[in-house]
Amino acid sequence: MEIINFDHAAGNPVDRRVVESMLPYFTEKFGNPSSMYSSARSAYNAMEEARGEVAELIGANSEEIIFTSGATESINLALKGFAYRNRGRGTHIVATEIEHISALTVCKHLSKQGFKVTYAPVDKYGLLSPENVEKLITDQTILVSVQYANGEIGTMEPVQALGRIAHDHGITFHVDGVAAAGKVPIDVGREETDLLTLSSNDLYGPKGVGALYVKAGVKLEPITHGGGQERGLRSGTENIPGIVGFGKAAEIARAEMTIHSRKMLQIRDRLIDGLTTNIDGCFLNGHPKARLPDNANVRFNYVEGESLLLNLDMLGIQAATGSACTSKTLEPSHVLLALGVSHVDAQGSLSLTLGRENTIEEAEFLIRELPAVVERLRAMSPLAPKKA
Numbered sequence: 077m078e079i080i081n082f083d084h085a086a087g088n089p090v091d092r093r094v095v096e097s098m099l100p101y102f103t104e105k106f107g108n109p110s111s112m113y114s115s116a117r118s119a120y121n122a123m124e125e126a127r128g129e130v131a132e133l134i135g136a137n138s139e140e141i142i143f144t145s146g147a148t149e150s151i152n153l154a155l156k157g158f159a160y161r162n163r164g165r166g167t168h169i170v171a172t173e174i175e176h177i178s179a180l181t182v183c184k185h186l187s188k189q190g191f192k193v194t195y196a197p198v199d200k201y202g203l204l205s206p207e208n209v210e211k212l213i214t215d216q217t218i219l220v221s222v223q224y225a226n227g228e229i230g231t232m233e234p235v236q237a238l239g240r241i242a243h244d245h246g247i248t249f250h251v252d253g254v255a256a257a258g259k260v261p262i263d264v265g266r267e268e269t270d271l272l273t274l275s276s277n278d279l280y281g282p283k284g285v286g287a288l289y290v291k292a293g294v295k296l297e298p299i300t301h302g303g304g305q306e307r308g309l310r311s312g313t314e315n316i317p318g319i320v321g322f323g324k325a326a327e328i329a330r331a332e333m334t335i336h337s338r339k340m341l342q343i344r345d346r347l348i349d350g351l352t353t354n355i356d357g358c359f360l361n362g363h364p365k366a367r368l369p370d371n372a373n374v375r376f377n378y379v380e381g382e383s384l385l386l387n388l389d390m391l392g393i394q395a396a397t398g399s400a401c402t403s404k405t406l407e408p409s410h411v412l413l414a415l416g417v418s419h420v421d422a423q424g425s426l427s428l429t430l431g432r433e434n435t436i437e438e439a440e441f442l443i444r445e446l447p448a449v450v451e452r453l454r455a456m457s458p459l460a461p462k463k464a
Contacts, residue, residue, distance in 0.1 A: 077392040079392050079394060080438045081394045081431060082428040082429065082430065082438075082442070083394045084431035085429035086396060086429075087283065088279075088431060089431075090280060090282055090325075093324060095321070097324040101122065101316045105119055105122065105316075106316075107119040108313055109123050109313075110303070110305065126319045126324070127141045127323070128323075129326040129327045129330075130287050131289075132330060133257065133258070133329060133330050134264050134274070134289060135262065135263035135264050136264050136272075137292070139292070140289055140290055140291060141288075141289060142290055143285065143306055144285075144288055145315070146277075146285065147176075147254045147274065147275035150273035150286045150287060151176070151178050151179050152178075153288050153309065154250050154271045154273060154296070155179065155183065155186065155221060155250065156182060156297075156299050157297050157309070158250070158294070160297040161296050162218050162248075162295065163191075166215070166218040168216035169186065169191055169220075169221065170194050170221070171195055171222070172195060173195045173196065173197055173414035174202055174229075174411045174414050175223060176252060176254070177410075179221065179252060183221075194212050196212055197414070198231075198415065199415075200415050201231055201363040202226055202231035202362050202414070203231055203234075204234065206237040209241060210245075218247060219247065219248050219250060220238065220241075220242040220248070220249050224253045225256040225260070225367075225368050226362070227255030227368075228373065228409060228411045228412075228427055229411055230367035230368040230371025230372075231363040232366045236267045239268030239269055242268070243268050249271070250271040251267070251271070252272075253273060254273060254275045257274050257278065258278065258279045258280075259333065260369070264289055269289070270290075270294050271289060273287075273289075276322035279326055280329070282317075282321045284315065285319060285322045298311065300312060336432050337369040339432075340430045340434070342436065343436055343439045344369055344371065344430060348360055348374070350442075351372075352374065354443060357377035359374060359375050361373040361374060361417070374428075375424050376426070377454075378424070378453075378457045379450055379457065380453065381424055384397070384450075384453060385397060385426075387452070393441075393442060393445075395426055395428055396426075397425050397426065408422035408425075409422050412425055
């Protein structure tokens with residue numbers, strides 16, 4: 077049975093061009109970039125070239141890119157590193173209710189270390205109000221942290237307005253760019269961003285590699301200590317094959333973003349229209365317009381999400397009910413709850429995230445098959461009204 081992957085938010089295949097760029101750095105150009113001999117210089121040069129490609133993707137300078145093991149480490153370095161280094165200026169942080177679980181967990185940790193974290197609410201579409209965020213700022217606020225876009229419901233936030241507000245108050249601005257990078261243009265200068273987190277695999281690069289953009293002049297305390305690599309902020313021998321792959325993925329994403337995003341946008345809109353039109357009690361989650369081109373997130377009355385996924389899996393369709401990082405819990409999505417969706421309705425969500433290989437024919441297959449699946453599950457639900 078052919079597998080249809082509608083869960084690219086959980087992970088992407090590595091682009092074959094990326095794999096080819098990485099291979100020499102496993103067996104031939106394996107030098108340590110901190111050493112002095114020629115193979116080491118080759119590794120160092122490849123790392124710096126990749127750093128430049130990642131920087132160019134977001135409009136940064138290469139010396140402002142710190143390589144990490146992934147987005148979670150980047151978020152930890154951004155939030156903990158900034159909070160610890162700048163504790164003397166204040167101890168208040170503004171985040172949002174719909175942050176990725178990695179950021180929320182760091183915020184909970186910081187709240188146990190003497191910091192106060194205030195969570196900005198969102199509207200029913202998951203959209204932040206810049207004016208409401210500004211009202212949360214105090215004379216102790218040192219950091220505002222938001223997502224460029226929510227990877228679960230697809231809503232894109234007004235980051236430029238939020239960055240301007242933060243800077244008007246002399247506050248550092250952190251953006252989680254993982255879900256948006258490579259799908260929509262990011263410009264850290266125009267958007268007044270001081271810290272931005274990135275993930276390689278979300279760009280069809282290898283897993284286990286990420287980056288943190290640190291604007292020149294922003295001071296962080298390292299959370300990993302050792303030999304002082306990555307400007308002293310992230311010690312440890314660099315993962316050269318992974319970094320090279322990340323750089324190649326960033327190069328490809330920048331060159332092909334427009335064509336891939338346009339294709340995913342057409343499939344996304346067809347999915348949203350087809351599902352909400354053909355299935356009674358099907359509703360869109362997230363903003364109808366200000367959303368990522370790869371994201372179609374819907375919910376169904378009287379349907380349980382895990383059962384929905386199991387039935388789709390039998391049809392060869394891979395999907396999700398929320399973030400893969402929270403899939404081990406049976407709790408409903410914290411993102412949907414923040415939108416005001418009830419616990420019961422939140423359990424019936426279906427998250428479809430598209431990739432480069434998806435086709436309109438795959439979307440039509442899901443639109444054709446899903447109504448029967450939903451009807452069958454509702455017939456078994458004790459909550460669903462029974463037909464006369």
